[in-house]
Amino acid sequence: MSALEQELRSSQEHSAGGMPARKPPAQASQAQSVEARLLRRLLKILGDPPIAFVLWTGERVANATEELLGSVRIADRSTLLRLLRDTRVRFGDAYSEGRIEIEGDLVGMLEAVYRSGTRNGAGSGALHRLATLWHRPRANSVARSRDNIHHHYDIGNEFYKLWLGKTMAYTCAYYPTPAASLDEAQTAKMDHVCRKLRLRPGESVVEAGCGWGALGLHMARHYGAKVRAFNISHEQIVFARERARAEGLAAQVEYVEDDYRNISGRYDAFVSVGMLEHVGIENYTRLGGVIRRALGSDGRGLIHTIGRNRPALLHPWIERRIFPGACPPALSEMMQVFEPWDFSILDVENLRLHYAKTLTHWLALYETASEHIRRMFDERFVRMWRLYLAGSIAGFTTGTMQLFQVVFAPRENNDIPLTRAHLYP
């Protein structure tokens, strides 16, 4: 029996007088049905965010004394029952299927839920721990990694072109000023990464997880680097190779369709932007060994990854429907990449507010293209990805998710800058 089914039962017992008597809140008397009482329990479990639930009967449930941000309209009884059974996964599914409609600001409402949930300990309590027992991310063996990556990144380059901007960088951008555009911020991110690595002309770089290849091209064109970039997404590799040819950089940037575990050779720098989320914590020490071999006792590296304040699984709906196998690490977990190999951590920067801005830009482009996307896929897909993008914004604005850029070097390397002033020219 799930924790929420228990809630459901205890709610029924409550209505039968089986629970210790508690003074019902003021609005309780207005909502009489069993369904409304169950919804009230759900709202309580969510930490009483300032949101109304509206039933298919028109009944409204809203415990909050604050001004309401909007309402969640539930289409029918079976949707409600599924929601009560497994809120975290079923909410996303019901929204995608149009059996839940949101009235009001989607991002703002998700932020309110994230904030209330953590305030009331819902995110860290027994309920959450129970939920995570039933849900583990898919493993990341070499073969399974390929499946997991295919699920997300091989949906079609045409789809991603619609909302990622010109760079096709599908990772957190860097906004030197709040007014920077998406493309400016993505370019600034690549410069920020290259400066942190202190790339010099003629140096060699190995990149693990290169997306559609923008960073490698940027390093070659603007820093004179020679880049070998690994990726197991076939669609991305094909795109990146074509891009390198078109830009006349194919001799400087080699795209390799292979797993990071098969990186060989020695390089001046290692870089990985947005791959660690997919590596799986059980593989971190192995990744660190790959990096150590690639750098020897010189060189330096940078890993850019979504992270957490403390060990926690990805939201189960995101992990199931969007990013199978993904798990953003807490810094303590991330250290399993570095500590066994005696790397020195030189610099960690948290860019979570930059990711909220990046996602806001993506979501706006996504909404503009939503008709196009509906024709490419279907309404369910459009709604699913909208929820994923909006939920991610809320994750970063509420501090539920972090974005870490970690610069490191082998212990022996003293060729490191005295200060970080060179990053801010």
Place this chain on the structure above:
Amino acid sequence: MSALEQELRSSQEHSAGGMPARKPPAQASQAQSVEARLLRRLLKILGDPPIAFVLWTGERVANATEELLGSVRIADRSTLLRLLRDTRVRFGDAYSEGRIEIEGDLVGMLEAVYRSGTRNGAGSGALHRLATLWHRPRANSVARSRDNIHHHYDIGNEFYKLWLGKTMAYTCAYYPTPAASLDEAQTAKMDHVCRKLRLRPGESVVEAGCGWGALGLHMARHYGAKVRAFNISHEQIVFARERARAEGLAAQVEYVEDDYRNISGRYDAFVSVGMLEHVGIENYTRLGGVIRRALGSDGRGLIHTIGRNRPALLHPWIERRIFPGACPPALSEMMQVFEPWDFSILDVENLRLHYAKTLTHWLALYETASEHIRRMFDERFVRMWRLYLAGSIAGFTTGTMQLFQVVFAPRENNDIPLTRAHLYP
């Protein structure tokens, strides 16, 4: 039987033909005595640094093919035997007692030993793990912390005045340019800390472990902050209070002679520079709870501490003779302060090369004052502290030790700067 006694025995067996035959190095035939053969074993365990050992008989042992950096002269047989039994502790003791003399650059030779040791895995191998089994840092209960801190910091303010510079800051300075003086760099460090905390006039700060009080006074004078600073070193508190009175800042900076565990009240910022090394990893989560109570869901904090690339104990001689109870953490360990309380790590900067420069400045002032210090204490004390300062330089230049400044904030706090450009005006 210690690992080194085993070495000693196996060395004897070797000379009796009990070990598998190995071709002796070229110089072996020049050193005939049993003592010389034992020393050769020791040199090998140390990873063959380019250093000669010279016996009281005049015999020289040097395996290295590189140019020698200097020599270690051993006064008598009993010193040698102690050295073989427990090199890491006995070397320091014998040097302090004048039974070991160094000819050549002390820092350079220590660096060579650190580098060779790690290259050959001596610092991470079974031998090291065995050694650490016998040696655990002294615990840090409230009462024991007081003893441990008294041991080091209550030696006498007059002593520290001789070599810490005007600020009396006894922690890593920050050199905006390589040519900065010690006093300039200590002041720049305080500004760097205040900028990282983005201190604003009228804000309240709680400081855990305030040394002789320089940072609190700097925050009050230059940033208009109101500071409560905790310290369990009686001598330091007396000094700091007098300083605050003399500088007319006693109303803005309160020095409290108490343990960090007894911090109460709410503050805009938490700061701790050079205390975490003394807290003990077993108390980190408790410290995090103290900080969480002090900040609530707003505010921000900074911890500045010596650290390691991976979990490891402090050098046992330093822990026994200089800093009882001290243990610099790896970042994974340090996260035990933050993760249980859902703090977001915003910024980590590694300043290890700055600590090497700071210590170099301290050592130069220390040598200038050595006659004075000899009169205050004795020759043994002068040598012991010289070795500690020189060894610390080598620790930071070889990457054996790190210096982390970690900026953090409660998860809910979105009042954080978008970039770090404000640190580099």
